[in-house]
Amino acid sequence: MEKYVPQEIEPKWQKVWEEGKAYKTPEGEEKAPKFYALEMFPYPSGEGLHMGHVRNYSMGDLVARFKRMNGYRVIHPMGADAFGMPAENAAIQRGVNPRKWTLSNMENIRKEQSRLGLSYDWDRYVGTCTPEYYRFTQQLFLLLYERGLAYRKKGAVNWCPECHTVLANEQVEDGRCWRCDSVVEKKDLEQWFFRITDYADRLLEDLEKLPQWPDRVKTMQKNWIGRSEGAEVRFTIPELDEEEVAVFTTRPDTLYGVSYLVLAPEHPLVERLIQGKANEEKIRSFIADIRNQSEQSRTGADVEKVGLDTGAKAKHPLTGEEVPIWVANYVLMDYGTGAVMGVPAHDERDFLFAKKYGLPIPVVIRPEDEEIPQGELEEAYTGDGVVVHSGPFDGMNNREAISAVADYLEKKGRGKKTVSYRLRDWLISRQRYWGCPIPIVYCDHCGTVPVPSEELPVVLPEDVVFDGKGNPLAKSESFVHTTCPSCGGEARRETDTMDTFVDSSWYFLRYTDARNTKQPFTPEKANEWMPVDLYIGGVEHAVLHLLYSRFFTKVLHDAGMVDAIEPFQHYFPLGMVLKEGSKMSKSKGNVVSPMEIINHYGADTARLFILFAAPPEGELDWSDSGVEGSYRFLNRIWRLVQQNLDLLRERPQLRPEEREAQELNRLTHQTIKKVTQDVGDRFQFNTAVSAIMELFNAIHAYPDDADRGTLAHAMETMVLLLAPFVPHITEELWQRMGHETSVHAQPWPQYDEQALVQKEVQIAVQINGKVRHKAIVPAQADRKEVETCVLAEEKVKGLLEGKTVRKVIVVPGKLVNIVAK
Known part of the structure; x- marks a missing residue:
């Protein structure tokens, strides 16, 4: 009997599948239901695949194969999220062009994915760094620009002095760059933004249309959007000719308890307020220090709230009393209006700040049955109660007063009811070469001019120097100097490139029509496949990538390009792969190479272990013994089928009259039902494998003198059930069993309810x-x-x-x- 040698079997079948285009997306079969299976595409770093990738792709491939066997038309594409800073850093370190480095890595990763036996339609492969793709990223930028959703403004940004680029807030960790660990600075630059805030309400409300998303992920998105209902209150500043400063508050019922205002250090009024003041230099130094701190280090619950009095006063909108204006670390310019009214008697943070700096603490809400004498609070009172010391609102329940005060402000012209969001517009500008060029030119005569669609793509130049100093694009004469598309005169190209999140915000749509050379995709193709039925990827992308993809889909829906209003019907965040309780990383020396496992044990062993070792949503702790166990199990499957090839080729009639045959037949149908539900409904792949192992044990223990047809049916069913998990060995065994067509083209086994009844x-x-x-x-x-x-x-x-x-x-x-x- 031949030994099980995956190193011979797996390349053989991978070649057959590739040459026969076994997994090409079917078209023109509208009667069959569609299924769009998608895993998040990888960044082509020089390290190739890691075990987290293997887990992600094995799960997606399992479901895609399962759905094909269940009669679905399946689209299962793959690509590379290929722009970004690592390639540019590699160019600086290695003296190579990032394009060459990235394309080489993309090819390497494709080979490794093929080694895993993944059922991708490679004809739909896209790399976001190719002009064929980013031409349409630029076209979609122009669509947003035409719809008033792309704009340029000056603003304070996170600047990494080492990487020479702008960082998003989430790329700043403890005040340092997430890639090079340099201290991040604040810098004022002209930047391009997408107006995602225009879609804030829809992004929030439509989460209710996603019942197959985990609640924790939807909660993360809700918190990121951060919708708050309240009132805008307008204070005036006498020394600036009654100029107004707007404050957003969710508690207008406490307005009469304001004893100070706090401005963010970045607030545009601060500069004017401190000019000529005695402590001007002290405040400037304080502001410079605060501005370079991360959001977490300024607003964390355990962070001390610190501030300085500007010496300026603001006039209360209803009482006319003047209150001091401070600057403090805990107020951010990118939340609300960048100004906060201090109500220390009824806000814990304000209470601590007022206590620290000796500011008044006027009480304006008291419990229903209790008096609170002024000046005797030991902590802020944040509960509900009766409004006091608040003019016409005295004696009112504070919940009623929230709306009443807001209405009164509007009547007096001093404010209005409004909604505030934590979500800010999406900053997409990056000062680096390896990204999608923004298709804009600047002309002294015509101003800001979009590049016409027919002139796209704006291609990245080759004459660039990667010396680690500044933006290479800005130093490329051939790129910067151009002609104005409007007047034909001299013009300058925009040298910022787009945030790589833009590339990944629509790639799933490109897959539906990946070879279209005239438009990003046709509505007909997109509507045939969208939305994605199953999207698998790490929970670290649960906020920004998913939010931006949802935003893009809604914009394209509004533009009539796709019917779907949400990109991903079912999002499944998988758990991390650990080694000895820690996340695998090169710095910890605990990385396990997927290729080493595949070379030694085969891809089917790697897939089986990673699908069996833990629930898919949970963390998987790597186990060498677990890999060995999976390999032994496949060897036992191999030997069992090999020993019974004559029987399996004969395919005797099923006659489960005897008790042993009835019991094996019952277990066979029970296993079909269990695996079908665990893979198709519950996403409990590990328990599905466990059920197949129980069936194997029953087959192995089956008496030699019991019905042979029942045995053959059980073994054949076992191979079919295993096929989506371990595609190579099952393909080989299926052929040896005498079948002429692929095991992956077979109908999925169906269970008989009558056979499940134990007699x-x-x-x-x-x-x-x-x-x-x-x-x-x-x-x-x-x-x-x-x-x-x-x-x-x-x-x-x-x-x-x-x-x-x-x-x-x-x-x-x-x-x-x-x-x-």
């Missing part, structure tokens, strides 16, 4: 508490019938000979205990 059950027979016999009785028999059956058996009669039965205790389905003397 007989084996029970223990005890005499005076000791097990003396095993009896077979009808599964549905009642206690009296069980007793009659057991006492009628010749073996039991012999054991009771010469004794008198005093009592018979029946435990249905388990045992009979006969008390006899």
